[in-house]
Amino acid sequence: MENAKLGLYLCSGCGIGDAVDVPKLAATAEKYGKPAVCRTHACLCSAEGVKTIREDQAREGLNTLCLAACSPRVMTEVFDFDPRETVVDRVNLREHVAWCSKPKDEDTQALAEDYLRMGLTRAKRMELLKRYESETVKTILVVGGGIAGMTAALEAALAGYEIILCEKSDRLGGFLGKLSSRFPHTAPFEEPEPPPTAALADAVLSHPRIAVRLSTTVESTAGQPGQLDVTLKSAATSETIRVGAVVMATGFKLYDPKKLGRWGYGLSPNVLTCEELEHQLAANVLRRSDGRTPRSVAFLLCAGSRDPEHLPYCSAVCCRVALKQALQIRRLSPETKVYIFYKDLRSPGRHEDFYRHVQADPGIFLTKAELREVRPAKDRARGLEVEVSGTALGERLVVEAELVVLATGMQPATEGDASHLGLKYRQGPDLPTIEHGFPDSKFVCFPYETRRTAFYTAGCVREPMDSDRAVEDATGAAMKAIQAVELTGQGRALHPRTGDLSFPDFFLQRCTQCKRCTEECPFGAIDEDEKGTPKPNPNRCRRCGVCMGACPERIISFANYSVPMIGAALKEIEVPDAEDEKPRIVVLACENDALPALDIAAMNRMQLDATVRFQSVRCLGSLNIVWIADCLSKGIDAVLLLGCKFGDDLQCHFIKGSELASKRLENLQETLGRLMLDANRIRLEQVSIMDFHRIPEIVNAFAAEVREMEPNPYKGF
């Protein structure tokens, strides 16, 4: 900041004073940073310590603070300065120096000095934050009127929010609402019970803050959280409303049984799906196509589920649905035998009691089995026969079945359907999917999230689940939607940088319209005009900095986080001469997992090689390659990147940040070649927060390798 008035505060508590010479450190830093105020304190986080800072601020008009004490992850309530009035950089002398290094060692002292210089440099380059002002609304749109949608609407309405609930059909209730019973969800978990949807629909319809729009679909959604303009379409009208956040609970559809060859659907009208049988049972009917009551019924579970050729996953409810239907069949027709052929019967928790209850019926025959074939019986009048193998009874069995019921699995309702939201986003009209077409973020720590800010999914559109879990899911999604409208209204970021006021600033005069930022943003936050110039939507932004890392022109910056700022800080690392045989290694560590893991390692007093200098980044995706080039050209011997796991089982908080970083590293090879440097000097390691015990090992092993290498030939240039 141009008119920065800097205060430097060093804490000697928590063992810092025992590990480094704090007065000497203060003297060096003072000479280097020339702060208006420089103080050391035995316990900076005490009421007295904080009071000293506040008094200095009032007296000297300090607007920039460099606090050299503990990790920025702790004592956040104590060192709580309004970022719109004061710039704060916290130098981690405790976890990164005192707790992980040899005390009173010259290398430890040098480590602390480097960190202080880096901190002072960052602090001086930070700007005060400005709140992003936008007129927002807090209305929440719920799409889908099934059990999940109704629950989300009711929960958010009860919390005081205005809700618009739009439902495609002409009635509320969804799939469950069409059934006469569901499998038991209450003790003693024995008899089918009526679904709770009718009572829920009454509560929703009579709630004053819920506006229900039946026979209505979403045609398009434009804008950004807090200002989403949604066009609702019904038969007669089309109307645009403004909402703050959206819960999508559009449910599931059953896998098309016609795709299941040997399961025999279409072979005879007496091969049904569970859904078709449910319609019969709802009317207290059980009959074959010729009107007679079947004397035997065979249920084939996992019909296409957990099958790589069809749906590779489990749909969670089919086993219990079949058990319920078997019981209903036996009640309707006690002479009818019911076979249930399963892969693994899944009836978890207290639902085991339901399984036992059904199993006790002497006319229900259960066995593990692999289906071989459904075919017409030799005596056609007897209907069909089912051949299975791998049963407890023997290798291959054949049973006669006058009715065959296929328990087909769930797919998200969005699959193969017209867009349910019609997003007018540069990255497409739908919520991105990761696996099997379910629009789930796969965010490790945050269910209900999608990869579109302020859009949450609940119920079976997110993942196959039973009705109890759908209620839980919807309640969670409603809570997330409330957080979204509230934080967006304050111009603050949502999870995981919750409350962050910073937002990316685009210096568009220098933009080359390369579109990398609009393509790489994990949340689709940036649209673009016809020419390809980015049009940022700050309320969609999660502040990860992936755009900043992507931009080859380096025109995207945050007021408190930018390419030049980190670059300048890295340049402050003092590189000893090659003869000193003290290599220097920079570790760029993701603040979401790697950095907390390092803090935990330090709490356990795990020792780190003193050649290593940590610099935290918001996400490895914000890594700009120029930082590495800068380090190497300055004589830093190696750079280690610590980011989250990517690939199928990704753990990245911003979905693909670490993956993008690894791609950018590939592009770096050419630069390294030009510099005549070994590619081994740059490495990316994937770690999670639970790897804290492993991280010192990774860092120290890398340092040992680097010691074996020739020193960086650019030292001293």
Add this chain to the structure above:
Amino acid sequence: MGEELKPEQKPEEQRPEPAAVRIEPDLGFIKQVSEWGGGDLKTCFQCATCAVVCPLSPDVNPFPRKEVLWAQWGLRSKLVADPDLWLCHRCNDCSEHCPRGAKTGDVMAALRSYAYQEHATPRFLGRLLNQPLALPLLLAFPALVIWAVITKGGSFAIPAGEVAGLSSTYWGKMIEPWPWLDLSFIAAVGFVLISFYASVKKLWQGFMASGVQPDLKPKLTIPQALVKAVTDILFHRKFAECGAANARRSAHLLIFFGFAGLAVTTALVFVGMYLFGLKTPLPLGHWIKILGNASAIAITIGLVLTIVRRLTPGAATVRYGRGAYQDVLFLGVLTLVVATGIFSEVFRLATLHDLAYGTYFLHLTFVFFLLFYAPFSKLAHVVYHATTLTWAYHVGRALKTLPVDARVQAPVEAAKQGQ
């Protein structure tokens, strides 16, 4: 020899695919077995703990898991031909260790009840013996036979003034036409033997065709196998391997030898009367009389032990089983035979001749009942177990060839120690 008994293991890929088996559950059969004490058969969830803890179960197609499974699926014909029903000694180790608390031993007993009925020749008698409502009718038949024999000469009258408790004429007068009585019993024995022959033949053929023992190559000749089976039975060797209900062995031994002793006594008296002019009643000091009385005491102790255990509630019910109708009927009739036998002797010695006559009439009726219905009642188990054990030695199904895991053996041993 143990080496020889191992089943031939072929590599998986070389094994020809077995033909598909057509299954048709018999709901009536499931209902029947459930009613006869097999009500727990649906509780099973196929963990196979029972087959692992069973000390008598063979390595190939072990029991009783498969029997419970077949019963769940109502596979009547498979169960009727199953030799393993008769290899089971109802140790109840399976019931004791079942993680779902099923009384597997009781299920096996219920299945045996069903099998008695199915193997019976003629079968309708098997059905009747399993039918509590038919009991009065079944009792009436021996009563009528004895009555008819006794009244044939019109001499079923209490001899007036006769109080000579030890007089041989006393009994002779009561039942004048001895040969008639003996002839009716001889006829009954003949019928029973024919019936058993037919049943055993059917049983043996059923075992051979059952597929339960895949390798049917004879391991012992039938006479060798028979000797092994009989000695096993005499010493109750299989019973000795039982865990939970190990205590049943001593009670069963007492009943077994008591019964055998009484049967031998009867045979000796019969032979003595017709060939050596032996006069009954024998004096108390006569060696045959001593044998008879000693046997009566042994069987009485055995019966009392068994009945007390069956009636004790709680854990003992699991350990010794509840007893299906067939079990209760057999135990009841046997008890009545012994009781009336003892009391008719006691009353005779006490010269309470009215009571002695009446009790002796009942004794003859119950003995006839026991004998005549033997092939259809639980008494047939003597023959069926002996046949099955012989068959099992013959084809090598009676020997365990694989060692029992110590972790499994330990609780079984502990259960034995706890007796």
